[in-house]
Amino acid sequence: MTYTSDEMMTVTAARVLQDRMTCFVGIGLPSEAANLARATHAPNLVLIYESGTIGAKPDALPLSIGDGILAQTADSVVSVPEIFNYWLQPGRIDIGFLGAAQIDKFGNINTTVIGGDYASPKVRLPGAGGAPEIAAACREVIVVLRQSRRTFVDRVDFITSVGFGDGPGARHRLGLTGAGPQRVITDVGVLQPDPATSELVLTGIYPGGSVSDIYAKTGWDLQVSANLRELAPPSDLELSVLRGLVATMPASKAAAPEPARQGAA
């Protein structure tokens, strides 16, 4: 079956999620990937949305984090202060799944403003949502976004959510309890932090992809891991389940402008 680079990205992200993990899900690409995982290899994946729905089991992709299907299928529905204070903050959740408009080499995420200055930005993005505390407190974070020089920048215009701050040791100094972004999954490959430098390096490439193409889509001097490997293409099952899920969404969603759609949640 032929597939798009977006489908490869979503499938790659879904494969990272293991059965019985708990996963704090942002809307958009993260929600597609998490629901694909639950519909294929991880039926007991616990999906948690910031609307307070814990253990949601939607049979159609929600458009928002508060669609009725999430509350109706959840194991528990809690208030918004409770989801952040009791469930996210103490580090109970395995994976935080985020989108981004911009990301830098230390995995810091911008979903706030691009260009100009803060008071009069060129592009005003939706802002933080739940992302800063998801990025701080989940045991690890996965970021899913399309890769280009516009999105993969040396320094983000605004740090909305912290990855590795200004480098090694920063998370500890800031008191951030989780391990931070352990995978950045894009439409061309997978980046992971180098344990020594905290810099995102290329660790995974897709079938038919080229490292030079990925260099061209990265706004910093990207390093390539000595253990670079090629990831398996989507299976027919993964593709058919994913397409079935996407078909449940309102039609024009896919046409939405990229930066905002990739907002936090």
Added chain:
Amino acid sequence: MAEIVSLAEAIAADVHDGDTVAMEGFTHLIPHAAGHEVIRQRRRNLTLVRMTPDVIYDQLIGAGCARKLVFSWAGNPGVGSLHRFRDAVERSWPAPLEIEEHSHAGMANRYLAGASGLPFAILRGYRGTDLPTHTAGVADIVCPFTGETLTAVAALRPDVTVIHAQRADKLGNVQYWGITGVQKEAVLAASRSVVTVEEIVDELDPRPGAVVLPSWMVTHVALAPNGAHPSYALDYSVRDNDFYVAWDAISRDRVSFQTWMDEHIFAGGESSPLASTAGGSGGSSPLASTAGGSGGSSPLASTAEHSQWRRP
């Protein structure tokens, strides 16, 4: 005890020009009908507070009701931008909009502090982000017991909180269920509250997971069936996702936004004796009066388009 009145009466009594107004409802139970009534009654210079401004504040901002927005995520969920919000921030249309932005966890805790009668709340949050540089009311605080540095956020204390609920009884006790969001904290943090409801019943029967706000915590209750649309009220309606998608095109353009507002808010809204009193003040455009008040900077104020805003 809550008084049960019409929506127009509730808004007239509790929402005043210059007020700090919170309209909460986390995706679910967003009080759109009440927001529309605020627009029809032409409130001005409001400080609007809401975690996710959503379509309701896009409309209030585009209609010129807001001076300032306090928020944590200003997008059209799953769709994209809030274009009226962006137009106000990026191009000061229809008026400049001051912003104060937080994270969701920060906003939730600010309401919690307000509800608790405390000046601030504590969380692990914001640290290392650029938010505290631009946002007042966020500060480091050292734990007196462990020495750990945490984050303090200032309490939110709205003049009035507006929410939508499934039901109230005839005494004004309010009941809502499903995704209950931050509404309880927002009501308890505020000086006054308006609750619109799908129905008013003789007696509230128990519901799993329901929140009940006792009548004596609520200022006014108003009947507003389907008053959350395009948001929803679990067991009464479903979220109109198609409308959220359609809002992208409606709101992208100033003229199509104004046309939609004329047809659906000003012409199509429930008629209100108070609103028609306001209309008697010359039938001038809310847009034009906003632009006038802020220096006449609206690009459309001097063109014919704003005549669309004239009350029918």
